[in-house]
Amino acid sequence: DAGVIQSPRHEVTEMGQEVTLRCKPISGHDYLFWYRQTMMRGLELLIYFNNNVPIDDSGMPEDRFSAKMPNASFSTLKIQPSEPRDSAVYFCASSLLVRVREGYTFGSGTRLTVV
Amino acid sequence: ELKVEQNPLFLSMQEGKNYTIYCNYSTTSDRLYWYRQDPGKSLESLFVLLSNGAVKQEGRLMASLDTKARLSTLHITAAVHDLSATYFCAVAYSGGGADGLTFGKGTHLIIQP
Numbered sequence: 483d484a485g486v487i488q489s490p491r492h493e494v495t496e497m498g499q500e501v502t503l504r505c506k507p508i509s510g511h512d513y514l515f516w517y518r519q520t521m522m523r524g525l526e527l528l529i530y531f532n533n534n535v536p537i538d539d540s541g542m543p544e545d546r547f548s549a550k551m552p553n554a555s556f557s558t559l560k561i562q563p564s565e566p567r568d569s570a571v572y573f574c575a576s577s578l579l580v581r582v583r584e585g586y587t588f589g590s591g592t593r594l595t596v597v
Numbered sequence: 598e599l600k601v602e603q604n605p606l607f608l609s610m611q612e613g614k615n616y617t618i619y620c621n622y623s624t625t626s627d628r629l630y631w632y633r634q635d636p637g638k639s640l641e642s643l644f645v646l647l648s649n650g651a652v653k654q655e656g657r658l659m660a661s662l663d664t665k666a667r668l669s670t671l672h673i674t675a676a677v678h679d680l681s682a683t684y685f686c687a688v689a690y691s692g693g694g695a696d697g698l699t700f701g702k703g704t705h706l707i708i709q710p
Contacts, residue, residue, distance in 0.1 A: 525687075541697075586630070
């Protein structure tokens with residue numbers, strides 16, 4: 483199992499540009515989570531999906547942020563337009579409901595820098 | 598709103614010493630997780646605690662859960678340098694599903710020779 487795969491690993495972009503982060507969950511997992519990690523705010527849950535349907539997006543900071551999960555093996559987190567304060571590490575995690583008590587598996591993260 | 602507080606946030610200790618990290622949470626939960634994060638890396642699952650009085654041990658680390666006090670501890674025994682990392686506790690709502698986790702701020706642990 484390749485684990486949760488995120489791309490790109492690093493992204494540097496200019497303020498105002500659109501940024502798209504990608505995630506491939508573990509095959510068969512039915513939950514997918516997007517987290518953001520910053521020094522100031524720690525790890526924050528942005529949004530999560532169950533069977534490709536968004537369940538809770540209350541953590542999405544602004545309308546500039548959007549997330550989709552068009553199928554069970556792919557999700558995107560888009561920021562448009564990006565701002566310097568969006569600089570953070572974005573993690574994707576996945577889980578299987580019947581095995582949730584074993585934990586959640588995190589991807590390697592995407593380090594986003596907006597200049 | 599579920600809140601998770603860890604303390605201490607920073608800890609510098611010598612090899613061979615023992616220490617405990619504390620994790621308090623504000624509302625009822627049926628799952629508590631401990632994760633480790635090395636600099637620039639992802640989160641690695643250490644322990645999952647599911648019931649009151651649960652205790653799990655792996656090497657020099659031992660985690661426990663008191664659901665009545667809404668408190669979990671991560672105890673480090675005879676610390677070694679390799680345990681230097683940031684440790685997070687995370688709590689799930691008692692929803693029965695795979696709810697999103699609420700994380701503490703993390704404890705940045707430095708173990709000096």
